[in-house]
Amino acid sequence: MKKNLLVAQSGGPTAVINASLCGVIREGMRHPEEIGMVYGAVNGIQGILEGTIIRVDDQFETAADFELLCHTPSSALGSCRYKMPSPDKGPEQYAKILAMFRKYNIGYFAYIGGNDSMDTANKIADYCYEHGEEVRVVGVPKTIDNDLPITDHCPGFxxxxxxxxxxxxxxxxxxxxxxxxxxxxxxxxxxxxxxxxxxxxxxxxxxxxxxxxxxxxxxxxxxxxxxxxxxxxxxxxxxxxxxxxxxxxxxxxxxxxxxxxxxxxxxxxxxxxxxxxxxxxxxxxxxxxxxxxxxxxxxxxxxAAAHLQSATDLEEAVRAGEKAVEAMLRGDTRIMIAYRRISDAPYRIAYETAPLGEVANVEHKIPRKWINEAGNDVREELVRYLAPLIQGEVSIPMKNGVPMHFSFDKTRLAD
Amino acid sequence: MKKNLLVAQSGGPTAVINASLCGVIREGMRHPEEIGMVYGAVNGIQGILEGTIIRVDDQFETAADFELLCHTPSSALGSCRYKMPSPDKGPEQYAKILAMFRKYNIGYFAYIGGNDSMDTANKIADYCYEHGEEVRVVGVPKTIDNDLPITDHCPGFxxxxxxxxxxxxxxxxxxxxxxxxxxxxxxxxxxxxxxxxxxxxxxxxxxxxxxxxxxxxxxxxxxxxxxxxxxxxxxxxxxxxxxxxxxxxxxxxxxxxxxxxxxxxxxxxxxxxxxxxxxxxxxxxxxxxxxxxxxxxxxxxxxAAAHLQSATDLEEAVRAGEKAVEAMLRGDTRIMIAYRRISDAPYRIAYETAPLGEVANVEHKIPRKWINEAGNDVREELVRYLAPLIQGEVSIPMKNGVPMHFSFDKTRLAD
Missing domain, CATH: 3.40.50.460 (Phosphofructokinase domain)
Known part of the structure; x- marks a missing residue:
């Protein structure tokens, strides 16, 4: 039986977190033979707990709507900073999530977020697995802080x-x-x-x-x-x-x-x-x-400055969302999409995956050797690492002199 | 005998004050039969007092250099907040300015600035006139505050x-x-x-x-x-x-x-x-x-956010600079270029002039009737006034992911 896809966003906003959301939704809709409907949880995991789940695949009329979502800053589905307890401390919350997954026949769950969110995704994946519910859980990285491990860098940075x-x-x-x-x-x-x-x-x-x-x-x-x-x-x-x-x-x-x-x-x-x-x-x-x-x-x-999106960042954010869906369809679960840098010049990356358990709660900082000895400037290696990530300009949709933003109708909850 | 043109910038920076500067310089260079050289004073009136005057007409190699100047925020010639005393309180300063005008054979002086700068320009114009020195002085309005009188609005706003x-x-x-x-x-x-x-x-x-x-x-x-x-x-x-x-x-x-x-x-x-x-x-x-x-x-x-210049503002700022030169060539002096709004929709303005003496030190505020009674919101009339001024987007010159800015060589002082 065909399963449905659920996507949610968590943590602090970025200029391209909606680009990853666009990638997930659009890619999800490209596989009608395997994926039924695409749902979105309003305000991340909190929305799943509270049952505020909406259809998102029927909220796009044209390709331009997807474009608009890509250029809209912040989390169009809303976000949360909800920290999930461990299953033994909060069993009823996990049971609630499992019940929602069953109610909406969710077989695929994409969670777009940073450090804490990957921890949440990991716990939910474990719980589902232990309870015999086959839900493939894939994390899509997101953080302006660029502090997730394993991945070369993070969408939004x-x-x-x-x-x-x-x-x-x-x-x-x-x-x-x-x-x-x-x-x-x-x-x-x-x-x-x-x-x-x-x-x-x-x-x-x-x-x-x-x-x-x-x-x-x-x-x-x-x-x-x-x-x-x-x-x-x-x-x-x-x-x-x-x-x-x-x-x-x-x-x-x-x-x-x-x-x-x-x-x-x-x-x-x-x-x-x-x-x-x-x-x-x-x-x-x-x-x-x-x-x-x-x-x-x-x-x-x-x-939040989506009007200055990096074209490189934008493209990679969309692709990260798409790659998450591709991974789920391959059968992958409990992973996060990660970037591996192949070369600085010309700049090339490969999309890979990292186990959620190895990403959760680990902070990736700047190597001290990339900072000068006096601690008051960066070294050339750091500039070389950073430079490709801001390349390319984006023409954002404007109307009457200001940017246009996409918004979901979050009032029509899914049945 | 052909006279030279001197231009200077004063007061707080804006995103388009250099666009007006570009308008003055480029227009000045278009009239070789009437205008000899185009000079710039570094740091406004202070630069004239200190003799830091440079040639600016020989610092542009291509049309693209003028374009770059138009998209460079802040005052490329430097600015000052120097308040001129009245001639009876500081006669030696006026004498110094007059001497500089004579040394560089200045017949045209364009001062780009706000309220205080128009006061300075006015005093200098008066002094020159009284001392038989024929220098045509024209002010180019500039202020993000939009508080100059007579003109419908101000470049930079x-x-x-x-x-x-x-x-x-x-x-x-x-x-x-x-x-x-x-x-x-x-x-x-x-x-x-x-x-x-x-x-x-x-x-x-x-x-x-x-x-x-x-x-x-x-x-x-x-x-x-x-x-x-x-x-x-x-x-x-x-x-x-x-x-x-x-x-x-x-x-x-x-x-x-x-x-x-x-x-x-x-x-x-x-x-x-x-x-x-x-x-x-x-x-x-x-x-x-x-x-x-x-x-x-x-x-x-x-x-300072030149990366978000309003196309309308940019074009008007360039034109204000050009109009200042046109006015001087017509024989006008002691005036400021002003905008008169002909209609909101379609938006049309006419370029006019206002006597410097009527502009100096007068603050133009929002009419109270354009604010709602509770004093916590604007009225429709105010939005209608504002809306045309932010219309249009500009593609700014970028390199390696960041904007390119123009800069003058200010070390080569004019002979």
Whole structure:
């Protein structure tokens, strides 16, 4: 008997997570002899638990609708940050999921997400297997943080990296106009892994001496005194110094650099002052160097800026979704789609698979040897690794001057 | 005897100030029978005072170089925030400028800038006239704030508006993924005029009910209690509420809303805590409503994002530069190029001129009648005014995945 396909999205948004969703749905619809209907769970695993499951294969009228979905940022099916307990701690939740799979005759389950999501997918696959339910479970990687193991890189990272490099160039151009000493500090996402911050170096591929002049990553110990010296030295060479810093840089004792500024005082509302590392370094620069200084956060813009999708990232994200369906149809389960890099130039990758159990809860960080000894810049090897991932521009659908986004009708629940 | 043309840029950067610069230089070079050489002053009026003047007409090898300049954000000639004293307070500065004009045989001076810059241009024009030096002085408007009088709108505003609307859409998509009540607050530039913040409403031109749901502008009195009520009401209707707020919103007593949070306490460096209105409203929301809340600042990105130039804004900015040269050749002086809107749909404008003296130091704000009575949203008239300004997309020159920018050689000073 033909089985149905269920797809869901989880974790933080990216600019191309919907491209992978498009890949799964469209590829699923290409195999009517093996796959019956394509369902989507609203808000990831939480939607399965709550029974908010919709048909998605009947929500596309034309090929242009699929295109539109590919260029829509964030998770069109909604997301969740629901952490599944182990089956012995939460048996009723697993039973609920199994019941839903049976109710909708699910034989294929594609879960698009990052680290935690792969752990969830793995647990569900194990549980189904132990209970004799044949559901093939395949994970589709997704994270701007680029911190999944085994795979060379992750869908979503390249587009965020392109946004970061482009924005840093523009911010640097903005900062350089006045004839005075000034420092600009850009705080970039990445609590434990510095891949996104390292992407700020991609401006150098243009050949000139582009900003940022200093790059601080969580993989190297952060020393405030060294920072002040670094900035002083760079200010001696030029008027404007642009700095890219990861939100997660830590001192030698392992604490976050920004913590050293938290004074325990409260504001008019009684809330503790909490500032990010950008604000911390801004204050440090003002205090110790005394020049004009500005900090800015690329915030959620860096993960949602679909208008600056990397063509490479977009194509790979779609293909990852398609490959997940192909793998399920081959009979694969408990795996995640992974990229293996064949060469940097010309850039070529192969699509492979990794066991979910080996991906779940493992964080892939930047090798220390790809960071310079002083811990204030990236090495050439890292730029070479990053550069192919942001290549290629995408023409996104626009209407009345702003991007068009796709949205599902999530109110019509499946029977 | 043929005279030379001098051009300079002043004030804060925009995404298209270099497009106006391109218009001036290229048009200047098209009239060799009347204009000798085209010079640029580095860092605006400050460059004239310090004698940092370069040839710019010999720095373009091909038409593509002019194109590149048009797509380069910020001020390629550098900028300044130098406030000229009145001639009786600083006669030596005016004498210096006059001497430079004479040294370089300047007969045409184009100054690209905002409010203060038009004041500077006006003073210089007066001084030259009084001292018998025939220099035709024409201002080219430039400001993301859109607050210059007489002209229908200002070059630079449309591109910033397009960036703001696009970013708000992406940020809203990002915020809407989790099934929980949440509030996102985007702090947008505009200390006295709310045009930029109002541009967040342009997502509505797509026809749906797009974010932001609440828009607060400096032109309407801000009431924190009303804000809390507004947010509560919107949260009753939907999970995610997106708010656009101008950095300059003020309470009934005229003080900035953000000031009410400043507690006078100092951080570990002894600096006073200074937070923007976004952070203030974030705290207010957390304190009074208690849901998930995030604030973000569009910071300098909103004025530097040349990768999202509005085609309309870009074309008009180039034309404003060209028109300035045309006006000077006609014999006009002490004027600024201005746009007059002929119709909204189809959108048509005429290029006119305004006396510098009537432009200098006057701030053009949003008419209160274009804001709704509650002061938490814009009216249809305002959207109709704004919509044409962000129309059209531009394909910017890219290399290795990031935008290419033009730069002048500023080290070779003119003889």
């Amino acid at each position: 390249g587009s965020a990296a392109k946004y970061i490099a482009t924005t840093l160039m523009e911010v640097a151009a903005d900062a350089e106009v006045y004839p005075m000493k000034s420092v600009v500090i850009a705080e970039i996402m990445g609590r434990n892994a510095g891949w996104l911050t390292a992407a700020a170096s991609l401006t150098r591929e243009l050949g000139g001496s582009y900003a940022p002049q200093l790059i601080y990553l969580p993989e190297a110990v952060f020393d405030p005194e060294q920072f002040v010296e670094d900035v002083r030295r760079e200010l001696d060479k030029r008027d404007t110094v642009v700095i890219a810093v990861s939100e997660g840089v830590r001192l030698a004792d392992g604490s976050y650099a920004a913590e050293s500024m938290q004074s325990g005082q409260v504001d008019a509302f009684g809330h503790k002052y909490l500032a990010g590392v950008g604000k911390y370094l801004e204050r440090l620069t003002a205090d110790r160097i005394g020049c004009k200084v500005r900090s800015l956060e690329l915030s959620v813009m860096q993960r | 449309g591109s910033a508006a397009k960036y703001i609307a696009t970013t708000l859409m992406e940020v809203a998509a990002d915020a809407e993924v989790y099934p929980m009540k949440s509030v996102v607050i985007a702090e947008i530039m505009g200390r006295n005029a709310g045009w930029l913040t109002a541009a967040a409403s342009l997502t509505r031109e797509l026809g749906g009910s797009y974010a932001p749901q609440l828009i607060y502008l400096p032109e309407a009195v801000f009431d924190p209690e009303q804000f809390v009520e507004d947010v509560r009401r919107e949260l009753d209707k939907r999970d995610t509420v997106v708010i656009a707020v101008s950095e300059g919103v003020r309470l009934a007593d005229g003080s900035y809303a953000a000031e009410s949070m400043q507690s006078g306490q100092v951080d570990a460096f002894g600096h006073k805590y200074l937070a923007g209105v976004g952070k203030y409203l974030e705290r207010l929301t957390a304190d009074r409503i208690g849901c998930k809340v995030r604030s973000l600042e569009l910071s300098v990105m909103q004025r």
